[in-house]
Amino acid sequence: MALRHEPPSGAALPAPGGVLHRRPRLRLGLLLGPPLLWLGVLYLGSLAALFITSLWSVDAFGGNIERIWTLDNYRDLFTLDVYRTITVRTLLTAAAVTVIDAVLAFPIALYMAKVASPRLQRLLVIAVLTPLWASYLVKAYAWRGMFATGGPLDSVGLSPGYGVTATVLTLSYLWLPYMILPMYAGLERLPSSLLEASADLGAPTRTTMRRVVLPVLLPAAVAGSIFTFSLTLGDYIAVKIVGGANQMLGNVVYDSFLTGNNMPFAAAVATIPVAVMLLYLTAVRRTGALDSL
Amino acid sequence: MSLSRTTRAVLLAFSALVLLFIYAPLALVVLNSFNTSRTFAWPPPDLTTQWWSAALENPGARNAIVVSLEVALMATAVALLLGTMAALALQRFRFFGRDTVSLLIVLPIALPGVVTGIALANAFLTMFGIQLGLFSLVVSHATFCMVTVFNNAIARLRRLGGNLEEASMDLGAGTFRTFWSVTLPMMRSALLAGALLSFALSFDEIIVTTFTAGSGVQTLPIWIYQNLFRPNQAPVVNVVAAALIVLSVIPIWLSQKLAGTDESVAAAR
Numbered sequence: 001m002a003l004r005h006e007p008p009s010g011a012a013l014p015a016p017g018g019v020l021h022r023r024p025r026l027r028l029g030l031l032l033g034p035p036l037l038w039l040g041v042l043y044l045g046s047l048a049a050l051f052i053t054s055l056w057s058v059d060a061f062g063g064n065i066e067r068i069w070t071l072d073n074y075r076d077l078f079t080l081d082v083y084r085t086i087t088v089r090t091l092l093t094a095a096a097v098t099v100i101d102a103v104l105a106f107p108i109a110l111y112m113a114k115v116a117s118p119r120l121q122r123l124l125v126i127a128v129l130t131p132l133w134a135s136y137l138v139k140a141y142a143w144r145g146m147f148a149t150g151g152p153l154d155s156v157g158l159s160p161g162y163g164v165t166a167t168v169l170t171l172s173y174l175w176l177p178y179m180i181l182p183m184y185a186g187l188e189r190l191p192s193s194l195l196e197a198s199a200d201l202g203a204p205t206r207t208t209m210r211r212v213v214l215p216v217l218l219p220a221a222v223a224g225s226i227f228t229f230s231l232t233l234g235d236y237i238a239v240k241i242v243g244g245a246n247q248m249l250g251n252v253v254y255d256s257f258l259t260g261n262n263m264p265f266a267a268a269v270a271t272i273p274v275a276v277m278l279l280y281l282t283a284v285r286r287t288g289a290l291d292s293l
Numbered sequence: 294m295s296l297s298r299t300t301r302a303v304l305l306a307f308s309a310l311v312l313l314f315i316y317a318p319l320a321l322v323v324l325n326s327f328n329t330s331r332t333f334a335w336p337p338p339d340l341t342t343q344w345w346s347a348a349l350e351n352p353g354a355r356n357a358i359v360v361s362l363e364v365a366l367m368a369t370a371v372a373l374l375l376g377t378m379a380a381l382a383l384q385r386f387r388f389f390g391r392d393t394v395s396l397l398i399v400l401p402i403a404l405p406g407v408v409t410g411i412a413l414a415n416a417f418l419t420m421f422g423i424q425l426g427l428f429s430l431v432v433s434h435a436t437f438c439m440v441t442v443f444n445n446a447i448a449r450l451r452r453l454g455g456n457l458e459e460a461s462m463d464l465g466a467g468t469f470r471t472f473w474s475v476t477l478p479m480m481r482s483a484l485l486a487g488a489l490l491s492f493a494l495s496f497d498e499i500i501v502t503t504f505t506a507g508s509g510v511q512t513l514p515i516w517i518y519q520n521l522f523r524p525n526q527a528p529v530v531n532v533v534a535a536a537l538i539v540l541s542v543i544p545i546w547l548s549q550k551l552a553g554t555d556e557s558v559a560a561a562r
Contacts, residue, residue, distance in 0.1 A: 027468065028386045032394070035379040035439070039397045043436055046416035047408075053415055065419065104314070107307035115301050124308075126545065131315050133490070134541035135497045137514045138534040141521060142318035145325060145333060145531075152321060152335050176315065195296065205300050226403065234405020237499055241521065250407040254503065257411055263419065266411055273405040 047274075054267035065263060073268035083252065087272060090249045093168055094232035098179075098225045100172040105179040105224065106217065112180075113187035114195065125184070132177040140238045143170040147242055162244040170242045175231050179224035186220030187213070222284045229280060233273040249273060319538050326535035331528055348532035357516035364427070364512060365495040368434035372491045375435070376442025377484060381476075384450040401437040409437065410504030417505070425507030433505040434498060438491035445487030449480050486547070493544040513537075 057070050077083050112124045131139070146153050147166045153159035160166050190213070198208040236250025249272055256266035296304075326344055328337040348354060376398075383395055401409050413433045417423045457479070461471040499514040506515060517533060520526040 024386070028382055028388060031378045031382040031386075035375040035382070035398070036394065038375055038436070039400070039439070042416070042432075043401060043409075043412075044397070046412040046420075047404075049420050050408075050412040050415050053419065104311050107304050108311045111301075111304040111308040115296065115304055127312060128315070130542060130545050131319065133493050133497075133545050134319065135514065135534070135537045137497070137499050137517050138322065138537050139318065141517070141530075141534050142322045144521075145321050146318050148333065150335060151333070155335050173314070173318070176311075205297050208296075230403060230405050234407045234409075234500065236407060237503075237518065250405070250500070253407045253411055257414065257504065263415055267415060270408050270411045274408055277404060 050267045051271060053264050054271055056264045058262050058264055073265045076265070077268055077272070083269075086247050086249060086252060089164065089246070090233060090273075091276070093164070093171065093248065094229045096168045097171045097175060097232045098228045100168070101176050101179040101224065101228050102221050104172070104176060105183050105221075109180050109183035109187055110213070112184050113190070114192060128177050128180050128184075136174065137237065139174055140170055140241045143173060144241050162242050164243065164246055167239045167243040167246065167248075170238050171232050171235060174235075174238065175228040178227035178231070179221070182220045182223040183217060186216050186223075190216045226281070226284065230273075230277050233276060322531060322538060323535045326528075326532045328528075332524070333527070333531070344528040344532045348529045348536075351529050353511075353516055353520070354513070354529065354533055357511050357513040360511060361496050361513040364430055364434060364510075365492045367431045368438050368495045369488050369491045371431070371435035372438035372442050373484065373488050376439045376487065376491075377446050377480070379439070380443050380446035380450060384447050385455065398440050398443050402440055406500035407504075409433070410501040413501070414504040425505055427510055430502065430506045430510055430512075433501050434495040437498075437501065438495055441490040441494060442484065442487035445483045445490070446480060449483035453479055489544045489547055493541070 053065070054073055055069050055071070057066050057068060057072060058064060059066050108124070108128070112121055112128075116124060143166070144162075145151055147159050147162060148154065149159075149161070151159065160169075194212050195208060198212050203211070234250060236248055236254055239246055239248045239251065249269060253266045253269045256262045256269065260266075324337065325333045327340040327342065328334070329339040329341045330337060379394070379398055383391060410433070413429070413436070414425060417425060417429045423429060457475050458471055461475045466474065497514060499518060502512055502515060503518075506512065511519075513533070517530055520530050
């Protein structure tokens with residue numbers, strides 16, 4: 001055909017949309033620019049600046065930052081017993097929370113994915129999701145009431161009182177949906193016919209669990225553990241509410257920042273959870289769990 | 294269903310226990326908001342609604358609610374814009390570093406809250422010389438709210454594919470016209486769901502907030518936290534907590550209506 005239909009606006013002056021249409025790179029740049037500027041420059045820049053600040057110090061009187069390079073903050077962090085104790089306590093708490101959540105999440109995730117009827121399945125997903133969006137603070141506060149002297153758990157002699165145990169339980173409670181959801185999503189993708197095939201071939205339930213369910217469950221559990229681990233490392237409010245006088249790394253960060261007016265030391269402490277998470281992410285990368293995030 | 298009858302019964306019993314574990318503490322807060330005892334004696338000696346009326350007239354709580362609503366609205370507006378742009382860029386284009394960008398969007402919620410909080414506070418104070426306040430608070434909230442909008446938007450875009458947009462372009466509509474008349478209407482409910490979840494996330498956030506809000510701005514979680522340990526405020530704090538539990542049903546219910554179960558599962562992660 002010799003005749004070509006020209007859009008009316010294209011004849012005199014190209015419309016801006018037309019220019020964009022012919023230049024996908026420009027379109028991509030305009031779309032990606034602002035979010036990338038925000039996250040790549042502002043957020044990553046802040047993280048880099050935080051690390052640099054951790055290599056500075058404060059003067060002894062006013063808490064003003066002195067821009068002199070020093071490793072003193074890290075030396076204090078690794079040599080003073082109090083910080084080592086707090087670091088170990090925080091890591092152990094994160095590990096305990098992750099294990100408890102995995103143990104609690106497995107049966108309900110399996111039930112939701114493979115046993116419940118579609119209607120019940122939908123209801124259960126909502127039942128698990130709803131408390132996820134209930135206020136974090138309110139949930140921690142709720143456990144303060146549960147563990148209180150003279151409270152419901154205490155009245156049956158089951159309250160551990162405010163302390164590390166209460167903190168572990170409260171944090172397990174707070175992050176439980178983050179473990180249930182990836183496990184449920186993983187198990188839902190597992191075809192039921194595989195379970196049937198395993199049973200038809202004579203495998204007892206235990207063998208089916210170990211050989212069919214577990215290989216699907218493990219990457220999902222690892223995906224969930226990234227959240228339970230990271231959220232525990234970054235938390236300092238729950239331990240204030242139910243942990244008695246115990247401290248976690250987050251408390252040290254916050255107290256150095258606000259009460260101590262020592263931003264460089266707070267920055268140095270904050271690099272521990274980042275380092276731990278980076279190590280953790282690298283370690284689990286090989287399991288393929290990151291793809292299911 | 295090839296799991297044995299016993300296995301299924303055990304799973305059911307265990308699931309019921311986990312649900313009890315999830316809901317018992319929340320039920321206690323709601324029940325205690327009617328407890329006549331100021332110290333929440335267990336079991337409650339009697340029930341009353343006096344704390345609810347006291348809480349309604351509490352000026353501190355009312356101001357804090359207004360501040361929280363403002364912050365959540367502004368942060369959500371920014372997150373909605375940037376999250377949608379990022380989702381369109383990542384779903385409709387293939388480019389070098391695409392995986393890195395998607396990791397970057399998740400990073401503010403993947404890294405521990407204290408890290409994001411102290412990093413942004415440090416950036417505002419020492420890099421930009423901006424005092425902490427409403428502005429720094431909204432910026433920090435928008436940073437981690439972006440991912441909820443992004444997750445919802447990209448899940449929808451993935452499902453839609455690009456056929457209708459190509460058809461629109463072939464029929465002579467430009468980039469903006471196509472976005473406005475084709476892409477946006479199809480994404481609307483997913484964006485609304487993402488915005489709702491982002492709003493809820495911002496409204497509830499406390500850890501980053503304690504770092505970037507400064508001393509002059511009091512959001513509702515900050516108000517609760519500051520009054521949590523004051524015995525004479527205990528009944529009012531408890532009523533606010535109970536009200537928040539009841540209200541938290543709204544965003545999840547709405548987002549279920551809007552986006553369906555699968556996408557709200559994706560959004561929660």
